[in-house]
Amino acid sequence: MRAVVKDGVGIFYPQGFLDGNNAPSFLTIDDIKATEQLKVDMLLVSLKKVIFFNFNGIDVFVKLLLRIRIKNHIAIGICDYDRKKYDAIMTYYKDNLSFSLFKNSRIAELFASNFVVKDKTVLLYSSDPSQRSAMAIELYDHGHNPVISQTKEDFDEKAIHHDAYYEIIENTRLGLMGQKVATRVTGNAIIYTVSGFLDAEIGNTFNIAYHTNSLNVGFRLFIFDAYKVISMNVHAVNFLSKLCSSAAEYNATISFVGMTFEKTPIAFKEELEDSGMMFFNNMDDILKDKELLEELGGSSVAAIKNKRTLTKTIVAELPDFIDATVTTIEMMTNAKAVKKSANMQTIAIENIDDKMASSIGFYGNIDGMIILIFPKEVAKKSCALLIGEETDDPNQILDALAEFVNIIGGRTKTLLAEKQISVDITLPRTYETAQKLLEVASMKKGVQVDMSFNDDNFTFFLTR
Amino acid sequence: MITAEDIKEYIKKIPPTPAILNETILHVNAGDLTKAAKVAQEDLALASYLRNLVNKPIYGFKNEVHDISQIFGILGVNIAKQSLYNYMLSLLSPKKWVLFAMNQHLFYDLQADLSKHWYDILEHLNIDDKDIGSAITLLPSSIIICEALFKENIENVKLLRSTKNLDYNTILKRLTKLDLFDISKYIAKTWQMPESIGTIILASSGTRPASDERLNNLGKWMHLLLFYELSKPQFLEAGLNDFIEFNVEYVMDIYEDFMKVMEVKE
Numbered sequence: 001m002r003a004v005v006k007d008g009v010g011i012f013y014p015q016g017f018l019d020g021n022n023a024p025s026f027l028t029i030d031d032i033k034a035t036e037q038l039k040v041d042m043l044l045v046s047l048k049k050v051i052f053f054n055f056n057g058i059d060v061f062v063k064l065l066l067r068i069r070i071k072n073h074i075a076i077g078i079c080d081y082d083r084k085k086y087d088a089i090m091t092y093y094k095d096n097l098s099f100s101l102f103k104n105s106r107i108a109e110l111f112a113s114n115f116v117v118k119d120k121t122v123l124l125y126s127s128d129p130s131q132r133s134a135m136a137i138e139l140y141d142h143g144h145n146p147v148i149s150q151t152k153e154d155f156d157e158k159a160i161h162h163d164a165y166y167e168i169i170e171n172t173r174l175g176l177m178g179q180k181v182a183t184r185v186t187g188n189a190i191i192y193t194v195s196g197f198l199d200a201e202i203g204n205t206f207n208i209a210y211h212t213n214s215l216n217v218g219f220r221l222f223i224f225d226a227y228k229v230i231s232m233n234v235h236a237v238n239f240l241s242k243l244c245s246s247a248a249e250y251n252a253t254i255s256f257v258g259m260t261f262e263k264t265p266i267a268f269k270e271e272l273e274d275s276g277m278m279f280f281n282n283m284d285d286i287l288k289d290k291e292l293l294e295e296l297g298g299s300s301v302a303a304i305k306n307k308r309t310l311t312k313t314i315v316a317e318l319p320d321f322i323d324a325t326v327t328t329i330e331m332m333t334n335a336k337a338v339k340k341s342a343n344m345q346t347i348a349i350e351n352i353d354d355k356m357a358s359s360i361g362f363y364g365n366i367d368g369m370i371i372l373i374f375p376k377e378v379a380k381k382s383c384a385l386l387i388g389e390e391t392d393d394p395n396q397i398l399d400a401l402a403e404f405v406n407i408i409g410g411r412t413k414t415l416l417a418e419k420q421i422s423v424d425i426t427l428p429r430t431y432e433t434a435q436k437l438l439e440v441a442s443m444k445k446g447v448q449v450d451m452s453f454n455d456d457n458f459t460f461f462l463t464r
Numbered sequence: 465m466i467t468a469e470d471i472k473e474y475i476k477k478i479p480p481t482p483a484i485l486n487e488t489i490l491h492v493n494a495g496d497l498t499k500a501a502k503v504a505q506e507d508l509a510l511a512s513y514l515r516n517l518v519n520k521p522i523y524g525f526k527n528e529v530h531d532i533s534q535i536f537g538i539l540g541v542n543i544a545k546q547s548l549y550n551y552m553l554s555l556l557s558p559k560k561w562v563l564f565a566m567n568q569h570l571f572y573d574l575q576a577d578l579s580k581h582w583y584d585i586l587e588h589l590n591i592d593d594k595d596i597g598s599a600i601t602l603l604p605s606s607i608i609i610c611e612a613l614f615k616e617n618i619e620n621v622k623l624l625r626s627t628k629n630l631d632y633n634t635i636l637k638r639l640t641k642l643d644l645f646d647i648s649k650y651i652a653k654t655w656q657m658p659e660s661i662g663t664i665i666l667a668s669s670g671t672r673p674a675s676d677e678r679l680n681n682l683g684k685w686m687h688l689l690l691f692y693e694l695s696k697p698q699f700l701e702a703g704l705n706d707f708i709e710f711n712v713e714y715v716m717d718i719y720e721d722f723m724k725v726m727e728v729k730e
Binding site (some may be wrong): 004 | 620623624629662688692715
């Protein structure tokens with residue numbers, strides 16, 4: 001059994017009966033190895049489709065999760081259970097509950113570093129005050145607005161108005177959360193949240209690949225939310241200095257917000273300033289100051305001055321990229337996809353108002369970005385297999401487009417691996433309008449391939 | 465990936481019931497097991513299948529039963545009919561499995577386990593009906609159909625399932641508007657099985673409840689029984705556990721009873 005991965009959260013979905021006799025058979029050695037290689041911030045086991053489990057059964061999964069957490073520093077837990085299952089887990093692990101319990105996967109996603117949805121108002125209650133606080137802090141840190149009930153009565157009263165909340169959180173507990181540096185995107189700035197004492201470990205917990213790709217796709221402002229940083233040592237300073245130097249090559253700015261330096265040598269601050277790091281007391285000093293934001297590059301995802309062009313190696317692999325796109329379209333639609341034209345150019349989109357787009361980056365032996373642009377109706381059709389029922393909900397369509405481009409990325413990765421070209425793929429990104437895509441990619445030169453299936457047109461664009 | 469045309473092609477290839485089997489079933493339906501045994505032993509493959517089936521540990525016979533008349537006598541009318549349908553279905557199973565890590569031996573084990581437990585369930589429900597007893601035999605057809613339709617698309621499905629929690633049945637339904645159980649129902653029709661069998665099979669998918677409450681209830685028992693079986697290590701390792709989606713809510717009202725019948729301690 002393999003975990004299904006979305007937005008940096010991997011979930012196992014076992015079905016049926018789970019006991020000590022059969023649980024090891026859910027996870028082959030290959031499954032375990034594949035799980036260890038997953039680039040996720042959170043790994044969960046869903047009990048949604050499990051009708052019976054006992055300690056020996058669930059513990060096989062818990063042991064795997066614990067092993068992955070030690071290796072990859074990620075958050076782990078169990079989700080999608082009812083009260084009876086929750087009570088059973090609490091009984092099994094009452095003295096040793098070091099993983100999280102999320103009543104459902106939507107709640108889990110709220111605590112995930114890379115979950116795209118932010119600013120959600122949620123109702124929160126736990127009879128354990130320390131859990132209540134821990135969850136509230138994590139939710140704030142992840143950019144949400146928790147409404148905290150101090151008593152069950154208050155919670156029940158508020159929960160009646162369930163429409164007022166994105167999610168109602170109860171029967172949920174936080175275990176040790178992941179130690180990865182949490183990442184979120186606000187407007188066109190990327191915010192990394194760090195806390196505690198920063199040392200050499202930041203080199204392991206900071207997702208350098210994500211950062212590099214963000215630079216590649218045009219992000220220019222990176223903010224370290226450091227309100228909860230107590231101090232740092234020379235190893236952390238070295239790491240951050242290097243980060244600033246590499247950012248300078250892209251004309252990007254790295255800033256540190258909220259750190260007091262009361263317990264840190266001021267020389268460290270000076271060294272970081274020399275590397276180009278900027279320091280601010282409050283997040284609003286940057287995010288609410290439009291002029292400064294523009295100056296720092298956070299007002300738009302600017303096109304890169306020194307545009308990176310497609311290399312010969314990438315162009316040589318163009319057939320694989322197109323093949324991955326065509327076969328995915330054919331798989332999803334059962335229709336024959338046809339290449340109409342291919343040109344080296346900057347991106348050109350006709351009837352821009354009617355278009356949606358998604359993109360995925362790849363990095364490794366070669367790096368670049370695949371962009372797909374669809375008319376809205378065609379996006380719906382091409383994602384029908386993923387969406388299921390007919391829907392006009394743009395969020396659902398965008399969600400499916402992200403999954404769609406993720407499949408193309410996965411297929412490309414496999415095709416390239418057959419030629420000994422190793423790449424990893426980034427999280428997919430979606431654009432509700434083509435205009436938003438152009439903010440990122442209008443100046444980028446690449447290969448534009450116009451394609452069609454069943455007389456519907458869509459555009460594939462490969463760039464760096 | 466898979467089109468409605470592919471399904472039509474598959475359906476065309478479903479063979480009619482062999483003449484000997486038809487005749488044997490007629491005698492079983494008439495309650496004449498002696499005549500049924502006499503006809504059955506003319507078909508060496510059928511005779512061998514029945515010997516193999518009856519001597520599986522789940523039937524619990526101490527000594528090996530070899531004689532076909534004796535086998536029919538031991539099985540009785542209901543299980544004899546069930547076994548004949550099981551044989552019919554085994555004719556559809558592939559010689560070499562590609563999508564699922566199955567083999568003939570494992571498939572026969574699955575058939576035997578399902579049939580025996582179905583018998584226990586019907587006994588618990590006080591149902592003595594040859595047709596309903598035989599309904600279970602068609603359930604594994606969904607696995608055979610899944611293997612046949614998806615074996616050429618293993619990599620595609622793997623990719624799809626790495627990003628979305630989709631089972632084969634849902635994928636097929638979304639691609640072709642038909643699911644595995646529609647095709648199972650068609651097989652039932654081709655083999656002139658009673659209509660109630662097709663209805664129970666559809667309900668056992670967990671997604672198509674029957675309007676007839678009695679048949680729907682049997683569909684629930686069958687759905688839960690399927691996942692009880694597919695949770696066994698050998699079928700998990702064969703990759704069968706998530707070929708369709710388990711609908712927990714659908715079976716919740718019979719769960720306690722089911723656990724008693726299966727003697728599972730909670």
